[in-house]
Amino acid sequence: MNYLRLQKILPSELRVGQHLRFQMAGGCIDIEVLECAPYTTMLDLRLSRNPHAEWAITRLQVRMYHDAEVAEVLAGGKPTPFRARYHYPNSRMHHRDEKAQLNRYLGEWLSRCLSHGHQLTELAMPV
Template sequence: MHHTKHGGKDGIRGYVQSLPKYITLCERNYLRALKVLPEEEVGARRQIKIGTMDFFILIESVEKYTTDIKITQQHSLSNHLGLFELAVRLYHDAKVAEVIQHNYHQRVKPSYGYPNPSMHHKDEKYQLNAFLGDWLSACAESGRVPLNWDVNNGLV
């Protein structure tokens, strides 16, 4: 279904319309992130295995209204993939989570659609947070927390 818009500049109108979608994504990511966080104290860390990959979620800072976490991949099977690192801020008053820093450009390339390879997509912010959402969903669905993580809780 394709609807034609009347009046207004398509670019601006399109951007304004995508904002609610972006906010919804960030709200969903906040809820997803809460499910996989270790206890909220600085330095707390949780290991999550997805397939053969080991990821870590580290609590970097805890403030009154925000919590900063860093998601890293410990090692990769092939060197050319490089390490994965994503910094995410949880805003507790607004109940949204947003990517604030990343280093995986060389690895994950959303379709930029620009002739200049160094230019980033105007929807890059959305793509990044959509990627975070996919990753958090994968953690919930297929991520395994190694048994030794809860070694003090009488599981082992």
């Protein structure tokens, strides 16, 4: 579902280094295109909000697989990739299904964009 949600939000033509901003009630999502390949696209999403909204400033790195029509969160806030599952307890205190939770969280972001979003604009300079 996240892949389909991203397809609705993003323009059809993406290029490396492109910076987009999707305005919504209570904040915006800044999107940077990190990589474009024939079958994949890597995005950096940063959620910015006003101080009274319910979400904190957050960052996710997402890879879109165009051949499989899948989008998955690779990293959240830190450049360290997440494993599919963790043994519990572990030294970093990751939840067993940390990656699945982040993918659901991305779905919440994108659903909010689609239901409360206003516009997508391309930014002239990086955010």
